[in-house]
Amino acid sequence: MRGRGVHLVLMAPACLFVFAFVIAPIGIALIDSFSNEGTWTLGNYVHVLTEPPYPRVLLNTLVIATLTTLLSMAVAFPAAVFVASRSGRAVGIVVSLLAITLSISVLVKIFAWQVLLARNGLINGALLGAGIITDPLLMLYTRASVVVAMVQIMAPYACLLMIAGMRRIDRDLMTAARTLGARSLRLFRDVYWSQVRFCVVMTTLIIFIGSSGFFVAPALVGGPGEIMLGMKMQSDLVNQYESGLAATTGILLTAFLLAVTFIALRLSGRSFRNVAEELAR
């Protein structure tokens, strides 16, 4: 078992899979986005950036993904800080409950919100029954319902990713700084934040990428006003076989996310090589 041939054989299946189902589709989408009926054109981009409903859809995606990311991080950060600083049985229980929630199908989670928030759903039923309201509240198919459902899906990811990152920090450094007389603010900024910055920024990035590409939640609990990219792409493709526009929106999303990734790497203060190593762990 020697020679270059063996390396090739061992790595080829995995590499080919990723090439065929990640690199090739993005390449095809890139070509599709610049062509229309056989000619090279920027028409698709002009269409997507100016013709309704596309600008609205792009804006929706941006706003909903940003809201989801900020809320998920706000909800998960305190829990992660706390859990990462503890040890013992309770930590294991919290982490495994979060992991179990993660493994449950997104569809099941979304459906649960439909059951709770619908006009004749459980919350309205309970409120009506208790006489608190007289008419059912409109909760489902609003922007709030999309964001709440997405935060429920993303918060466990954010929490687990941050706990994993925060457990690696050097606690002795904090104690040392405290004994040397550092005040709380200084302690937080110079000792704590500098150590957790990378993992917080990377988690935010991962949650943002995940939220902006989300397809299921907005399609099932969002109203007609909350259409996000994934739904528009699906209806263009499946209903109209319109691959040019779907490809263009996909490429715009990819380009935007790459730019965001670049900025996030700058913010986290590490190089790409570093991050690749970190991710690979």
Added chain:
Amino acid sequence: MNRPALRSVAGWTYCVLLLGFVMVPIAVMIPASFGSAEVLQFPPESFSLRWYREVLGDARWLDSAWLSFRLAIVAALLATLAGFMVAIEHMRFGRVRPLMRAYLLLPLIAPHIVLAAGLFSMLLQARLLGSPTALALAQCCLALPLAVVVLINAVEAIDPLLWTAASSLGARWWTVLLKVILPNLWLSLIVAALIAFNSAWDEVTFAVFFGPIQTPTLPSKMFSYLQELINPSVTAIATLLMTVTIVLALAAASIPRLIRRGGRR
């Protein structure tokens, strides 16, 4: 109460609230699925297995479940095999480089809707739209990074000298693989396969974009149901789905503990 104790109480309370927010909405569905009324009730007025009977007696749901199962098996086996080969390369020939590992993690990071759109037009041209094989391979690619991560971590726990020792004693590579590596790795291979199976079994985006249409996969069928109406029968499906996922996830999570215990013995 002193300050550290107070902080501890506040911290755990917050954790419980967070867990409540992510878990309670799901839990509410389970009792609802045992109701008997035409509309959803919580708590249900009377308990019955009506919706389970309805779902399990419906050939269309069963066909979808069977299709999902076969696709997930294929995806899990292929992803585990490809991941195993990467892990062997990592163990035998030195580290798989960070850039290569980042490349193999791409399916986890790249937005699935973008991949789905590209794959849609590829498959359209190849006249393979709706092909179960194409969907199984695509879902296998999504599961691949999970298998790679699990198996690379697993081989890192194996002493690389084992291989050298075995081969210096004259064992050929297939003997080393079968007699030395597999006995050390088979539990991790099961973990990788379980995680990969779960990921394919629950996959929605690809299935909805370019999966089979006549008999859709279970998630795809559930997706189209949820777009239209809230029917109590879906609570039964969702509860069944959730049970399968949780059992598999628990199995995958308890195996590493088994490995550690085995190592101590």
